[in-house]
Amino acid sequence: MATVRxxxxxxxxxxxxxxxDAAGDDVGAVLRSVTEQHPATETxxxxxxxxxxxxxxxxxxxxDVRVLDGLETPVGTGDVLVILPAMAxxx
Amino acid sequence: MPSGSEFxxxxxxxxxxxxxxxxxxxxxxxxxxxxxxxxxxxxxGLLPGAKHVPRGYLExxxxxxxxxxxxxxxxxxxxxxxxxxAAHTLTELGYEDVRSMTGGITLWKxxxxxxxxxxxxxxxxRERYSRHFLLPxxxxxxxxxxxxxxxxxxxxxxxxxxxxxxxxxxxVGQIGIVDDDTVDLSNLQRQVIHTTDRIxxxxxxxxxxxxxxxxxDVDVVKYETRLDASNIMEIIEGYxxxxxxxxxxxxxxxxxxxxxxxxxPVVSASILGFDGQLSVFQPYEGxxxxxxxxVPPPAELAPSCGANGVLGVLPGTMGLLQATEVIKLVVxxxxxxVGRLLLYEALGATFTELKVRRDPECPVCSRPPEEISxxxxxxxxxxxxxxxxxx
Numbered sequence: 001m002a003t004v005r006x007x008x009x010x011x012x013x014x015x016x017x018x019x020x021d022a023a024g025d026d027v028g029a030v031l032r033s034v035t036e037q038h039p040a041t042e043t044x045x046x047x048x049x050x051x052x053x054x055x056x057x058x059x060x061x062x063x064d065v066r067v068l069d070g071l072e073t074p075v076g077t078g079d080v081l082v083i084l085p086a087m088a089x090x091x
Numbered sequence: 092m093p094s095g096s097e098f099x100x101x102x103x104x105x106x107x108x109x110x111x112x113x114x115x116x117x118x119x120x121x122x123x124x125x126x127x128x129x130x131x132x133x134x135x136g137l138l139p140g141a142k143h144v145p146r147g148y149l150e151x152x153x154x155x156x157x158x159x160x161x162x163x164x165x166x167x168x169x170x171x172x173x174x175x176x177a178a179h180t181l182t183e184l185g186y187e188d189v190r191s192m193t194g195g196i197t198l199w200k201x202x203x204x205x206x207x208x209x210x211x212x213x214x215x216x217r218e219r220y221s222r223h224f225l226l227p228x229x230x231x232x233x234x235x236x237x238x239x240x241x242x243x244x245x246x247x248x249x250x251x252x253x254x255x256x257x258x259x260x261x262x263v264g265q266i267g268i269v270d271d272d273t274v275d276l277s278n279l280q281r282q283v284i285h286t287t288d289r290i291x292x293x294x295x296x297x298x299x300x301x302x303x304x305x306x307x308d309v310d311v312v313k314y315e316t317r318l319d320a321s322n323i324m325e326i327i328e329g330y331x332x333x334x335x336x337x338x339x340x341x342x343x344x345x346x347x348x349x350x351x352x353x354x355x356p357v358v359s360a361s362i363l364g365f366d367g368q369l370s371v372f373q374p375y376e377g378x379x380x381x382x383x384x385x386v387p388p389p390a391e392l393a394p395s396c397g398a399n400g401v402l403g404v405l406p407g408t409m410g411l412l413q414a415t416e417v418i419k420l421v422v423x424x425x426x427x428x429v430g431r432l433l434l435y436e437a438l439g440a441t442f443t444e445l446k447v448r449r450d451p452e453c454p455v456c457s458r459p460p461e462e463i464s465x466x467x468x469x470x471x472x473x474x475x476x477x478x479x480x481x482x
Contacts, residue, residue: 009363
């Protein structure tokens with residue numbers, strides 16, 4: 001089981017939860033588990049072809065999965081996934 | 092026995108002299124330039140790169156300043172007399188190539204050549220910045236760098252308010268502020284640089300009043316405008332550091348592209364609700380904003396397009412982290428937040444640090460700055476129309 005940190009813009013899709021526990025052997029499976037628990041996150045995370053949307057960064061612990069093996073990056077128990085869309089608020 | 096003036100004339104006949112025009116050509120080469128005036132005379136400036144050794148200490152200190160006697164030495168004083176006597180002394184000490192500058196620094200200045208004026212802290216400044224002087228990481232040199240620094244703040248809003256106040260307090264010499272808005276009552280829950288009696292006043296004017304109130308030394312440069320492709324290069328050029336607190340993606344991408352092109356570091360923060368993000372984008376040394384976020388999110392995931400809530404304290408926290416990074420960059424101390432993204436989540440009181448890598452295929456910073464054209468800056472598909480549609 002991994003912990004997935006939910007960014008503020010997605011919390012309306014996770015009943016306000018800031019962290020979601022999700023099972024899966026790799027990043028893709030963990031994120032699929034999130035979308036199964038909270039279906040409204042599906043289109044925000046994944047593009048039509050099943051890839052991650054380009055505007056969503058996902059980090060396994062502190063490393064961007066783009067420099068690891070993307071959705072196939074293995075995930076271990078106790079790992080933390082951070083979902084991070086860009087934010088522009090400043091005022 | 093000769094008179095004093097005869098003695099000087101005799102010495103001048105024996106030493107080599109050099110015209111300021113010739114010295115001006117030498118200043119960037121391997122020549123030691125020595126100022127032999129009294130300490131108080133040097134307060135109005137020295138020749139660039141000159142070392143100061145008062146004539147009375149010449150014999151005892153010259154070896155510390157010019158250890159190699161074969162190094163060519165140019166000596167000057169106020170008008171050329173004391174330097175001739177000093178040149179004579181150095182020749183007697185075995186220096187092989189010693190020349191006295193004719194007319195001294197007086198003639199040098201008359202000719203319009205450059206003079207470096209050492210910063211002299213006033214008693215008021217010594218008191219004001221005394222806590223910085225006590226820190227070895229900042230000290231006199233660091234404070235001098237702060238006083239010489241030019242920092243541009245994009246926005247005098249939530250993030251810009253604390254940043255502007257603390258950078259002014261720290262003695263940053265020139266602070267530019269870009270903001271086209273006026274103070275609104277709903278701003279005052281977080282924009283602490285403004286005040287209730289300044290509602291309706293342009294934010295740049297209101298910010299200037301508060302900054303000048305805390306430190307009258309600061310030169311505030313106001314840009315009451317919105318940063319866009321037509322003015323960005325003109326506004327940002329010449330600044331040492333830019334503090335990004337803008338509230339929309341088009342400007343963030345535009346800023347990124349322009350600062351990569353001009354190689355100006357950006358201390359970037361963003362806030363939403365109870366969450367903040369912070370990073371330093373140092374062009375070509377670390378990733379740029381496009382390396383981190385190759386494309387902006389669609390409008391429904393980019394709530395900055397519309398009105399959203401934010402905890403009033405949050406921009407204070409994030410803005411002060413920005414101000415801290417600015418001071419580190421200016422002073423050249425510590426480890427700047429380059430290649431790292433710091434996330435602050437106020438409800439859980441957690442800080443998370445993520446690695447940010449340079450993207451070898453980044454459309455902007457994978458190329459040399461001169462290849463980034465005006466037409467490319469800030470470009471991505473139809474975003475402004477998208478935001479406008481989302482309201």
